[in-house]
Amino acid sequence: MSETSTKFQAVAFATTTNTPHRGIVDLARHLETAGLGEWQLSLITGTAPGQTPFTGHEYRSPDHRWIYRILPTQLSVLHIPAARSQGPPSIDQQPVPLDSPLDFAVQSARILSFGLQRYGVRASRAAVLLTSLSTASAEDLAAPCHKLLRTPSAFPTPFEWNYRVAYRQDRLLGERQLATNSILSVRRGQFTQQAHLPGHAPVALAQISGLELTTDINTVSEESYSLTSDDVSRFIMESPNWHSEFRDTFDIGLAGSESAT
């Protein structure tokens, strides 16, 4: 059984529709200092649910592994981590591998927080999602199904299935208590493996059979918090430990795998 982190995402929900354009310029300049190469800026348009047209901005790192989106109702950072390098992690190596949830937290907290500050807005909600993919033999991948689901004995083990549970938990952010949702999603199915080459859009390499596991910790939608950019930074920086603790409470049956955290 091998498990690799496949996607990290951090979101700050905030209204950016009345934003001065200086925010766009400052963010572009800020991202250039983030050490991830020359980011590409896209101005995107679309239609929100309810047929409302919107305009947003998207910054992509050259290898498309980092995507920073500013939409009318949210700012988000999406990261596709590179495969972990062999050997112990080193902060003296060049380039620094930004492939752990903690590394992602540092980078995304910094970027989102700077965006909120430049746009002069506070966030009503915050969320961090971590996704990993486990691959193994069909027999090993069947174990979590038997652990998590009750299926009819008349059929063999399903080759596709979903499992999702959500809990309410109060979490401390410094001195502040936040009501949060902690969500675990497990999905068995086929997943596309992609190659990320600098200067090119991701290329689909192959279809992989595996088990995708996502933990999502977010502040509840019923509460509209007024989170400063520093609050959002703290939320994101605390989240890797929250995710790790939350995930460790489940016996999913992924024998031999290591936590992606």
Place this chain on the structure above:
Amino acid sequence: MRLLTNATFPSRGEESAYGVAISPVASRRFYTAERSWCRTSGAVLESARPQVIVSVTNPMGHAIGETVCSAGTSSADLLTQLFEVLQITQPAEAEPQGRVVPDYEGFLSTATTSLKEVPFEDGELHPVTTILSEVLERDAGVAWVLALWQASKHAPGMVATFFRALGQLPISAVRGWVHGIAQIALKSPSVRVREGVVTALESWGDPRSLQLLKSRGETETSPWLRRYIAEVITDLH
């Protein structure tokens, strides 16, 4: 040159879209709008031409202005020029007087220089401590400090000083985010960095710091640092 086939620039205060095209000066050939989004970086930077013309058109396709960019212009500078063409001004940000750190770039520059050049002396306040203290009182101060951590993380000496300086701040100023980077830095192959982090954790002395120290104490490979961690844990109990 690969850029912009189309751009939709929202104008100030309204939702109308502007088309933006870029062309090499020599050929004067403008690219036309075809897609619903654009890329502003890469093309200019990768251009073999010394200069390119950026032409801005209104939603009807009529040219309303153009600007010349040098090859190598960054996306941020390009945007600034485009906004000038669109007559979008950026309001100046008023800065309170008497601040040690005037702005983000100034902060990064001053703090990294101090980390690099001013050695940490026990019992003396490091200049970076003063800078960090002021910055952390600002909105997005945490993000600035995280940026400084990222900017200095390649140099073990700077990281060690960074943590020792952070350790001179009260835990209330750094709680909720500092333990994450301490956790990363404790995995550094540099014993100097690990010692700097341990010193900071010792001075904060909160339960989370104690937890990190205990965890590190189990895996620390340097005998003298392992002994130091054990002493700190005993003192904090």
